[in-house]
Structures are given as C-alpha cells and as structure tokens.
Amino acid sequence: MAIRQKCDKKRIDLLKATLHLVNNNGFHDAPMSKMAKIAEVSPATIYIYFENKQDLINQLYLEMKTLFSSFAFKNYHEEQCVKESFRQIWFNIANFKLNQVEESNFLSQCDNTPMIDEEIKREGLKHLQPLLNLWERGKQEGVIKQISPYLLYAFTIYPLAFLTNKQFKNSCELNQEKIDDAFNVAWDSIKV
Amino acid sequence: MAIRQKCDKKRIDLLKATLHLVNNNGFHDAPMSKMAKIAEVSPATIYIYFENKQDLINQLYLEMKTLFSSFAFKNYHEEQCVKESFRQIWFNIANFKLNQVEESNFLSQCDNTPMIDEEIKREGLKHLQPLLNLWERGKQEGVIKQISPYLLYAFTIYPLAFLTNKQFKNSCELNQEKIDDAFNVAWDSIKV
Amino acid sequence: MAIRQKCDKKRIDLLKATLHLVNNNGFHDAPMSKMAKIAEVSPATIYIYFENKQDLINQLYLEMKTLFSSFAFKNYHEEQCVKESFRQIWFNIANFKLNQVEESNFLSQCDNTPMIDEEIKREGLKHLQPLLNLWERGKQEGVIKQISPYLLYAFTIYPLAFLTNKQFKNSCELNQEKIDDAFNVAWDSIKV
Amino acid sequence: MAIRQKCDKKRIDLLKATLHLVNNNGFHDAPMSKMAKIAEVSPATIYIYFENKQDLINQLYLEMKTLFSSFAFKNYHEEQCVKESFRQIWFNIANFKLNQVEESNFLSQCDNTPMIDEEIKREGLKHLQPLLNLWERGKQEGVIKQISPYLLYAFTIYPLAFLTNKQFKNSCELNQEKIDDAFNVAWDSIKV
DNA sequence: CATGAATGAGCTTTCATTCAT
DNA sequence: TATGAATGAAAGCTCATTCAT
Structure with a gap:
C-alpha cells in the first residue's frame, strides 16, 4: 500500500507537470525531458507509468x-x-x-x-x-x-x-x- | 538587369500548406519540411518569405x-x-x-x-x-x-x-x- | 538503482576527435556529425558532455x-x-x-x-x-x-x-x- | 576602360568584405551572403569574379x-x-x-x-x-x-x-x- | 555583367524513446 | 521500480551555389 501510494505520487506529479507545460508552452514545446524535470523523475520513469507521450496526454x-x-x-x-x-x-x-x-x-x-x-x-x-x-x-x-x-x-x-x-x-x-x-x-x- | 521576382504565389502556397498541416496534425506535427513539400518548394525557400516558423504562423x-x-x-x-x-x-x-x-x-x-x-x-x-x-x-x-x-x-x-x-x-x-x-x-x- | 555512468572515455574520445578534425580540416569543416562518427558515438551524445559546439571547442x-x-x-x-x-x-x-x-x-x-x-x-x-x-x-x-x-x-x-x-x-x-x-x-x- | 574600373571596384570591395568578415568572425562564420551584403553586391555577382569561396579566399x-x-x-x-x-x-x-x-x-x-x-x-x-x-x-x-x-x-x-x-x-x-x-x-x- | 530568387545538401541541435544497471 | 546515459531520427535553419531574367 505504501509503495502503491508512492507510485501514484509520481504519476500525479507527471500529469501535473504535463498540464503545466502544455498550458504554458503548448503541446509543441512540452518535451518529455522537461516534464520529467518538473516532476522530479527521470525521463525513463515516465515510460513506467505511461505507454508514450500520446498516452500521457490522453490520460491527462x-x-x-x-x-x-x-x-x-x-x-x-x-x-x-x-x-x-x-x-x-x-x-x-x-x-x-x-x-x-x-x-x-x-x-x-x-x-x-x-x-x-x-x-x-x-x-x-x-x-x-x-x-x-x-x-x-x-x-x-x-x-x-x-x-x-x-x-x-x-x-x-x-x-x-x-x-x-x-x-x-x-x-x-x-x-x-x-x-x-x-x-x-x-x-x-x-x-x- | 531583370531578375526573377519574389512571387506571391509561393507565399500563398506556403500559407495554405501551413493552414492545412496545422489543422490536420496540429502545430506540433507540422514540420517545415512537410510544408515545403506540400507547397512544392524547397525548405530553404520558406525562409525567403518568412523569418522563421513562428513568423510564418503569426502571418498566417x-x-x-x-x-x-x-x-x-x-x-x-x-x-x-x-x-x-x-x-x-x-x-x-x-x-x-x-x-x-x-x-x-x-x-x-x-x-x-x-x-x-x-x-x-x-x-x-x-x-x-x-x-x-x-x-x-x-x-x-x-x-x-x-x-x-x-x-x-x-x-x-x-x-x-x-x-x-x-x-x-x-x-x-x-x-x-x-x-x-x-x-x-x-x-x-x-x-x- | 545503479545506472549507467557518464564515462570519461566518451568525453575524451570526443575531444580527441575534435582535435583531429579541427587540425586537419579547420573549424569551418569540422561538423559535429563527423566528430561523433570518429568518436564512435551518436551525434546526440555530444550534447550530454558539452553544451554546444562552442563549449566543446572551448573546453578542448x-x-x-x-x-x-x-x-x-x-x-x-x-x-x-x-x-x-x-x-x-x-x-x-x-x-x-x-x-x-x-x-x-x-x-x-x-x-x-x-x-x-x-x-x-x-x-x-x-x-x-x-x-x-x-x-x-x-x-x-x-x-x-x-x-x-x-x-x-x-x-x-x-x-x-x-x-x-x-x-x-x-x-x-x-x-x-x-x-x-x-x-x-x-x-x-x-x-x- | 571605365567599365573595367567599375568591375575592379566590385572585386576589391568583395576582397575587403572577406578580409573584414574572416578577421572578425573567422572563416567558419563568414558566409558568402554576408560578404555580398557588405560589398553591396548580389551573392551571384561573387561568382563572376571568383570561381568559388575557396578561390576567393586564396586570391585574397x-x-x-x-x-x-x-x-x-x-x-x-x-x-x-x-x-x-x-x-x-x-x-x-x-x-x-x-x-x-x-x-x-x-x-x-x-x-x-x-x-x-x-x-x-x-x-x-x-x-x-x-x-x-x-x-x-x-x-x-x-x-x-x-x-x-x-x-x-x-x-x-x-x-x-x-x-x-x-x-x-x-x-x-x-x-x-x-x-x-x-x-x-x-x-x-x-x-x- | 548583374541580379534576387531559388535550392539541395548539410549544419547544429532536440526529441521521444530505449538501454543497462 | 527507477534511473541517467545513450541514441537514431528528425527538427529548424543556413549555406554555397545556380537559375532565370
């Protein structure tokens, strides 16, 4: 349960980072690397929670x-x-x-x-x-x-x-x- | 001393191509190369008519x-x-x-x-x-x-x-x- | 949690490649792609070790x-x-x-x-x-x-x-x- | 004779422009277009007086x-x-x-x-x-x-x-x- | 002779994604 | 699970040169 929560935090941080970036820069200037940085995870980590960028956007x-x-x-x-x-x-x-x-x-x-x-x-x-x-x-x-x-x-x-x-x-x-x-x-x- | 003139047709074709691509693919998937191809000009030609991609979009x-x-x-x-x-x-x-x-x-x-x-x-x-x-x-x-x-x-x-x-x-x-x-x-x- | 470490070998190979190319071809004919090829890395890898071409030259x-x-x-x-x-x-x-x-x-x-x-x-x-x-x-x-x-x-x-x-x-x-x-x-x- | 002089002026202006640009920017940042602009001629004109960029530099x-x-x-x-x-x-x-x-x-x-x-x-x-x-x-x-x-x-x-x-x-x-x-x-x- | 337009090739750099640990 | 390194592909853009007049 504790682990699950920890994981969810990352997922949510990533969604938040995406929301923020897409709103301020537009989809065309919202690279995965920046999302990762804002969410304070590694770019590779994104792919644990989401299939790819499109999936991340869709889920958001x-x-x-x-x-x-x-x-x-x-x-x-x-x-x-x-x-x-x-x-x-x-x-x-x-x-x-x-x-x-x-x-x-x-x-x-x-x-x-x-x-x-x-x-x-x-x-x-x-x-x-x-x-x-x-x-x-x-x-x-x-x-x-x-x-x-x-x-x-x-x-x-x-x-x-x-x-x-x-x-x-x-x-x-x-x-x-x-x-x-x-x-x-x-x-x-x-x-x- | 007569020279080839900057023809408005190319400019318009480029604007049309941009319109088409941005509408169908979004700004994030509308590369200059595709625009050039659709407008039937060289990618380099775009920069005769527009300063850069942002300028092209702004003008459009x-x-x-x-x-x-x-x-x-x-x-x-x-x-x-x-x-x-x-x-x-x-x-x-x-x-x-x-x-x-x-x-x-x-x-x-x-x-x-x-x-x-x-x-x-x-x-x-x-x-x-x-x-x-x-x-x-x-x-x-x-x-x-x-x-x-x-x-x-x-x-x-x-x-x-x-x-x-x-x-x-x-x-x-x-x-x-x-x-x-x-x-x-x-x-x-x-x-x- | 162990990860691949930024290895100095690549950095050094890149510096060597730059040295070689600039000496033989001059700065004006020393593209990043050739440096990458000589150093046997991807062009993108250069930007892990150096901010940009000028930084690479400066560091060298x-x-x-x-x-x-x-x-x-x-x-x-x-x-x-x-x-x-x-x-x-x-x-x-x-x-x-x-x-x-x-x-x-x-x-x-x-x-x-x-x-x-x-x-x-x-x-x-x-x-x-x-x-x-x-x-x-x-x-x-x-x-x-x-x-x-x-x-x-x-x-x-x-x-x-x-x-x-x-x-x-x-x-x-x-x-x-x-x-x-x-x-x-x-x-x-x-x-x- | 008058025509000849006029021509020489362009040649000399181009050599001067090249000298200036190469000195200040280096060979790698001395494009033909800038030379033409400084010499106040068309880029195409350069090729009347010089075979190509290397020839221009050599002659200079x-x-x-x-x-x-x-x-x-x-x-x-x-x-x-x-x-x-x-x-x-x-x-x-x-x-x-x-x-x-x-x-x-x-x-x-x-x-x-x-x-x-x-x-x-x-x-x-x-x-x-x-x-x-x-x-x-x-x-x-x-x-x-x-x-x-x-x-x-x-x-x-x-x-x-x-x-x-x-x-x-x-x-x-x-x-x-x-x-x-x-x-x-x-x-x-x-x-x- | 002289030109501004036009261009294909190539440049530096970035990106979504994968690798190796 | 989680990571920073690594990357092939492609992006935006520039350049030496040629074209058409």
Missing part, C-alpha cells in the same frame, strides 16, 4: 474531464426544478472555469486541437450525460426550447470558455455581478 | 483574421436597424465558419493555444471593432442588454465555434433550420 | 592549455640558476611542440583565430605564470634584459610555433642540432 | 602576401650594409603589422589554419626571397650566425606576429620605445 485529458464532471454535478439533485437544476450546474461549471484555470484551459486547448486521439475525445464526452438528461426533461416540461442539445450547450456552457480565456481575462475581470449577468443571458437564450 | 494568423473580418462585415451598412445589422453580421460569421472550415478551425486553434505571440493576438483583435460599435448603439437604443461586450460576444458569436467544431460536426449536422434556430437563441440571449 | 582549448603547462614546467625547480631554469622550460616547450604536434597546432590555430571566446582565452593565459616569475627573477639578477615579458615571450618561446608549423616542417627538418642552435638564438636574444 | 591570401612584400622591401637597396638593410626590412614589416592590422591578422590566421590550399601557400612564400638573399649575404660576410633561414625568420620576423596579436594588444601597448627594444632583441639573436 480523461482525468481532467473526470475532474470537470465531478465539479459540474456537485450538489445536483434531480428533484429540483429544471431552472434551479440548470442554475446549479451552470454555476458549478463557471466556478470550475474560474478556479481550476489550468485544468480548464487545458481542456479548451484539447478541444480545439488535434492533440487528443478522436476515440479518447469521444470517451470524454460521456461526462455530460446528466446535463443532457436535464435538458430533455426541460423540453418535456416545456420550459426549454425544442432545439438540439448541441445548440443548448453551445449557447449556455461553451461561452464560459471564452470568458475565462487567458487572452481576455485582463480586459474583462469576471466579478460576481458579471457572472450573474452571464447566467441570465444563458438562461434567456434557451428558456421558452 | 493575421491573414486569417483579416479574411474573417472581410467576411464578417460583408454587406453590412450602419443604416439598418440594430437587429437587422446584427443578423447580417451573425450570419456572415456563421457562413464563414461553415464554409471556410479550415480557416475557421485554425483561428479556433490559435485562440486556445499559446502558439501565436501575444502581441500578434492583440493585433488580431482589432478586426471586431464594427461589431462592438453596433452593440454600443444597440445599448443606447435600449434594444440590447446593458452588459459587457465580452458577454455579448461570448453568448452570440463564440458559440458558433462550437457548432462548427470538427468533433461535433458528425453528430450534429448544421442545416439551415438549425442555423436559424441558433440565431434566435443568440438574439434572445442579448435582446432586452 | 583549456585542456590543451593545461596539457601544455604540465609539459612546460616538468622538472622545473626554482632553485636552479636563471639560465638553467630557462633552458629546462624552453626545451620542455620545444619538446611539447615537437612531440605533441596535433595539440600544439591546435593551440596555434586557436591563438590566431576568433574561434575561442575571448574570456576563455584570457583564462588560458594563466598557465604561463611560472615563466613570467622566472623572467622577473632574471631581470632582478641582471642576467635578462629589462624589457616587457611580452617581448621576452615573443622572441624566445613564440618562435617555436613557427618552427613546428606544418607548412615548414617538410622544408626544415628539426633535428637535435637545429634545436640546440635555436636555444642559443633564443638565449642570445634576451640575455644581458 | 595572395593579394595580402603581395601587399606584405610591397611594404617589406620599401626603400630597401642592396647597397647598404647587412645590419642597416635588415633594420630597414624589419621596421618595414613591423610597421606593416602595426598599421595594416586587418591584413596582417588575416595572414596570421591563414598561416595557422588549413583554410588556404597548400599549393597557394607555397606560392605565397616566394615573397620573402630578398630577405633570404640578404641573410645569405650576412652569413658570407660573417655578421650573421650560420643557421637555417627558418631559424633566422622564426626569431626575428615571426615574433612580430605575436606582438601585434589582437589578444595581447591591450595588455602590451607597442610604443616606439618597445619597438626599438624589439629590434635590438631581434638583432642580438642572430648577429654573430
């Missing part, structure tokens, strides 16, 4: 997706009404983007780049299922527009990625008021 | 931004009412994303990645000014919510990037009906 | 300077009279030039070329200090002319470089008699 | 050797006594080294480097013939030691290269007094 992606959904559906219970449920999830995701900046930026980078294998990306999509279910319910209850869930996502959740994009963070500080505004905009866009 | 980014805005504000005249003006621009951008897929994907990749120099990115932002002006007018006329232009952009324009994202294109074919839906969603989100 | 220079001084002051003891001390050192250096041909030619090449960083060259100068001290003593004892040590060096030691220059070696075979002649010439030039 | 070497001997034997008339003749030539060469620094350094670099073809180097040696003749006369007259001309050269002329070496110029300013000292040292070394 999946872990970040899992982390994302663990945030997204915190305190979410299906008993609440649709709007309140949606509000809960929306703010959860907003907080994830605001507080887990590196993790969130990494996911944005992955989603707009061919750096993750398509198959892995498809796997990562599953994490959104509860939200899709909620929207289905909303449509049945007549409180949400009868449109594709892709549209619903595009106009309510996806915009959060823009608001937390590094480039605009300086020009547009996101305070609580703006976030409340944003939620209203999001809800107005899909409510019936 | 700026050209794509210029192309983008030439699409975005096609047939846009400030005399129309705010909603019609916005509709014009919104559909222009949607069509750009739908028809200029490679150009559009490349821009998405750049915006979510540290592959473009920050200074160049800032330069690329200028292209949106007419839209920002329109929104200002809309707010003064009381037809658009009194919120930051970043929010307006995030919830109306930015979602288009999601809808045209390679990954979802297969699952969610964007027909004319869906696009009309999308515009309504966008407008609902920011109209007063 | 310093090693050759150290070797030089280890020859120059062999069997030199300050108790002897000035002339005998000088004779000892002079013949040591002459023998170095005659027997360590490659090492000696390399140093000549470095001293007449901007291929070594100035700072490193300055460092290499320190090795002559014992000779400078001897000359100082000679001046105090009144057996050596009261002139700058640079002149003393220029007219006694530096000429040895000419006598061992590749170009003249064929025309002027340096036998023991000639060397004895040369010493007398050298001594005559600086003795009072 | 020979021109510098010719220049050297035109200095060395200025005002030299065989009627004077040996010592005065030698003094004349020695000071001529000293002045060449002191005043034609770039030309002189270039020759030093060539003589200690494999950058000039051996055959060309041999050709360059001829320029010293008058001095060799003088020494022969000196030996016959019994005023100069009966030793190889290589030794005579090594201990009287060659030292001048050291005294004008870039590296030592700062530490040992060569004023008129030092030069007079140096001549005496030189003469003492070979006089009977």
Whole structure:
C-alpha cells in the first residue's frame, strides 16, 4: 500500500507537470525531458507509468474531464426544478472555469486541437450525460426550447470558455455581478 | 538587369500548406519540411518569405483574421436597424465558419493555444471593432442588454465555434433550420 | 538503482576527435556529425558532455592549455640558476611542440583565430605564470634584459610555433642540432 | 576602360568584405551572403569574379602576401650594409603589422589554419626571397650566425606576429620605445 | 555583367524513446 | 521500480551555389 501510494505520487506529479507545460508552452514545446524535470523523475520513469507521450496526454485529458464532471454535478439533485437544476450546474461549471484555470484551459486547448486521439475525445464526452438528461426533461416540461442539445450547450456552457480565456481575462475581470449577468443571458437564450 | 521576382504565389502556397498541416496534425506535427513539400518548394525557400516558423504562423494568423473580418462585415451598412445589422453580421460569421472550415478551425486553434505571440493576438483583435460599435448603439437604443461586450460576444458569436467544431460536426449536422434556430437563441440571449 | 555512468572515455574520445578534425580540416569543416562518427558515438551524445559546439571547442582549448603547462614546467625547480631554469622550460616547450604536434597546432590555430571566446582565452593565459616569475627573477639578477615579458615571450618561446608549423616542417627538418642552435638564438636574444 | 574600373571596384570591395568578415568572425562564420551584403553586391555577382569561396579566399591570401612584400622591401637597396638593410626590412614589416592590422591578422590566421590550399601557400612564400638573399649575404660576410633561414625568420620576423596579436594588444601597448627594444632583441639573436 | 530568387545538401541541435544497471 | 546515459531520427535553419531574367 505504501509503495502503491508512492507510485501514484509520481504519476500525479507527471500529469501535473504535463498540464503545466502544455498550458504554458503548448503541446509543441512540452518535451518529455522537461516534464520529467518538473516532476522530479527521470525521463525513463515516465515510460513506467505511461505507454508514450500520446498516452500521457490522453490520460491527462480523461482525468481532467473526470475532474470537470465531478465539479459540474456537485450538489445536483434531480428533484429540483429544471431552472434551479440548470442554475446549479451552470454555476458549478463557471466556478470550475474560474478556479481550476489550468485544468480548464487545458481542456479548451484539447478541444480545439488535434492533440487528443478522436476515440479518447469521444470517451470524454460521456461526462455530460446528466446535463443532457436535464435538458430533455426541460423540453418535456416545456420550459426549454425544442432545439438540439448541441445548440443548448453551445449557447449556455461553451461561452464560459471564452470568458475565462487567458487572452481576455485582463480586459474583462469576471466579478460576481458579471457572472450573474452571464447566467441570465444563458438562461434567456434557451428558456421558452 | 531583370531578375526573377519574389512571387506571391509561393507565399500563398506556403500559407495554405501551413493552414492545412496545422489543422490536420496540429502545430506540433507540422514540420517545415512537410510544408515545403506540400507547397512544392524547397525548405530553404520558406525562409525567403518568412523569418522563421513562428513568423510564418503569426502571418498566417493575421491573414486569417483579416479574411474573417472581410467576411464578417460583408454587406453590412450602419443604416439598418440594430437587429437587422446584427443578423447580417451573425450570419456572415456563421457562413464563414461553415464554409471556410479550415480557416475557421485554425483561428479556433490559435485562440486556445499559446502558439501565436501575444502581441500578434492583440493585433488580431482589432478586426471586431464594427461589431462592438453596433452593440454600443444597440445599448443606447435600449434594444440590447446593458452588459459587457465580452458577454455579448461570448453568448452570440463564440458559440458558433462550437457548432462548427470538427468533433461535433458528425453528430450534429448544421442545416439551415438549425442555423436559424441558433440565431434566435443568440438574439434572445442579448435582446432586452 | 545503479545506472549507467557518464564515462570519461566518451568525453575524451570526443575531444580527441575534435582535435583531429579541427587540425586537419579547420573549424569551418569540422561538423559535429563527423566528430561523433570518429568518436564512435551518436551525434546526440555530444550534447550530454558539452553544451554546444562552442563549449566543446572551448573546453578542448583549456585542456590543451593545461596539457601544455604540465609539459612546460616538468622538472622545473626554482632553485636552479636563471639560465638553467630557462633552458629546462624552453626545451620542455620545444619538446611539447615537437612531440605533441596535433595539440600544439591546435593551440596555434586557436591563438590566431576568433574561434575561442575571448574570456576563455584570457583564462588560458594563466598557465604561463611560472615563466613570467622566472623572467622577473632574471631581470632582478641582471642576467635578462629589462624589457616587457611580452617581448621576452615573443622572441624566445613564440618562435617555436613557427618552427613546428606544418607548412615548414617538410622544408626544415628539426633535428637535435637545429634545436640546440635555436636555444642559443633564443638565449642570445634576451640575455644581458 | 571605365567599365573595367567599375568591375575592379566590385572585386576589391568583395576582397575587403572577406578580409573584414574572416578577421572578425573567422572563416567558419563568414558566409558568402554576408560578404555580398557588405560589398553591396548580389551573392551571384561573387561568382563572376571568383570561381568559388575557396578561390576567393586564396586570391585574397595572395593579394595580402603581395601587399606584405610591397611594404617589406620599401626603400630597401642592396647597397647598404647587412645590419642597416635588415633594420630597414624589419621596421618595414613591423610597421606593416602595426598599421595594416586587418591584413596582417588575416595572414596570421591563414598561416595557422588549413583554410588556404597548400599549393597557394607555397606560392605565397616566394615573397620573402630578398630577405633570404640578404641573410645569405650576412652569413658570407660573417655578421650573421650560420643557421637555417627558418631559424633566422622564426626569431626575428615571426615574433612580430605575436606582438601585434589582437589578444595581447591591450595588455602590451607597442610604443616606439618597445619597438626599438624589439629590434635590438631581434638583432642580438642572430648577429654573430 | 548583374541580379534576387531559388535550392539541395548539410549544419547544429532536440526529441521521444530505449538501454543497462 | 527507477534511473541517467545513450541514441537514431528528425527538427529548424543556413549555406554555397545556380537559375532565370
């Protein structure tokens, strides 16, 4: 057990180092040697925990997706009404983007780049299922527009990625008021 | 004393090759040698037209931004009412994303990645000014919510990037009906 | 936990290969790939032992300077009279030039070329200090002319470089008699 | 005639540019493109005046050797006594080294480097013939030691290269007094 | 004669990965 | 398991030279 923990530490340090490097330098300037140095292991050690660089990136992606959904559906219970449920999830995701900046930026980078294998990306999509279910319910209850869930996502959740994009963070500080505004905009866009 | 002239064709072929490669393989797997091969020039020729790889990418980014805005504000005249003006621009951008897929994907990749120099990115932002002006007018006329232009952009324009994202294109074919839906969603989100 | 150790043999082989190549082809025609081939290592291995090509050359220079001084002051003891001390050192250096041909030619090449960083060259100068001290003593004892040590060096030691220059070696075979002649010439030039 | 002169100007500018670059950067960092830029001609133009880079360097070497001997034997008339003749030539060469620094350094670099073809180097040696003749006369007259001309050269002329070496110029300013000292040292070394 | 564009070959250096311990 | 050394392949880039005008 002690050994297992020790090992996991290295794995996690490596994932962290990768996250950090890819975010700051981009995938194209994130060599294994630097990852090893930051994680304070030997380059050879990486290959004990990961098959190769692509596998390391893929695993990091999946872990970040899992982390994302663990945030997204915190305190979410299906008993609440649709709007309140949606509000809960929306703010959860907003907080994830605001507080887990590196993790969130990494996911944005992955989603707009061919750096993750398509198959892995498809796997990562599953994490959104509860939200899709909620929207289905909303449509049945007549409180949400009868449109594709892709549209619903595009106009309510996806915009959060823009608001937390590094480039605009300086020009547009996101305070609580703006976030409340944003939620209203999001809800107005899909409510019936 | 007549000499061979630096022909723009080569420059354009190189930019096209770069666009193609970066889109399909990512920046990290887009070596100069492949670009040269696709553009049918010698690797050394690239350095006649561009200082180095970063300069090539930067220039491509700026050209794509210029192309983008030439699409975005096609047939846009400030005399129309705010909603019609916005509709014009919104559909222009949607069509750009739908028809200029490679150009559009490349821009998405750049915006979510540290592959473009920050200074160049800032330069690329200028292209949106007419839209920002329109929104200002809309707010003064009381037809658009009194919120930051970043929010307006995030919830109306930015979602288009999601809808045209390679990954979802297969699952969610964007027909004319869906696009009309999308515009309504966008407008609902920011109209007063 | 035992690992392969950075072995000095490779480092030395690389320095030897560099010495050989630079001497025969010149710095301008001594590519890293050839050095690697001669030293029987991979080109990448060079960069484990040296920062870059300039560092490799610089280190070689310093090693050759150290070797030089280890020859120059062999069997030199300050108790002897000035002339005998000088004779000892002079013949040591002459023998170095005659027997360590490659090492000696390399140093000549470095001293007449901007291929070594100035700072490193300055460092290499320190090795002559014992000779400078001897000359100082000679001046105090009144057996050596009261002139700058640079002149003393220029007219006694530096000429040895000419006598061992590749170009003249064929025309002027340096036998023991000639060397004895040369010493007398050298001594005559600086003795009072 | 006018055209011919114009052409010669380019040839001379190219030789000057080469001299300058090789002296400051070394042969290994003296690309044809830079030479062309400094000489304000096109790279292609170089190949009108010179066969290739090696030919350019070779020709420069020979021109510098010719220049050297035109200095060395200025005002030299065989009627004077040996010592005065030698003094004349020695000071001529000293002045060449002191005043034609770039030309002189270039020759030093060539003589200690494999950058000039051996055959060309041999050709360059001829320029010293008058001095060799003088020494022969000196030996016959019994005023100069009966030793190889290589030794005579090594201990009287060659030292001048050291005294004008870039590296030592700062530490040992060569004023008129030092030069007079140096001549005496030189003469003492070979006089009977 | 003169040129700027163009290039294939080759340069230094880096990288993902494996080796040997 | 864990490592630093080692590496073949390939990266970005430069160069001497030639091309086309």
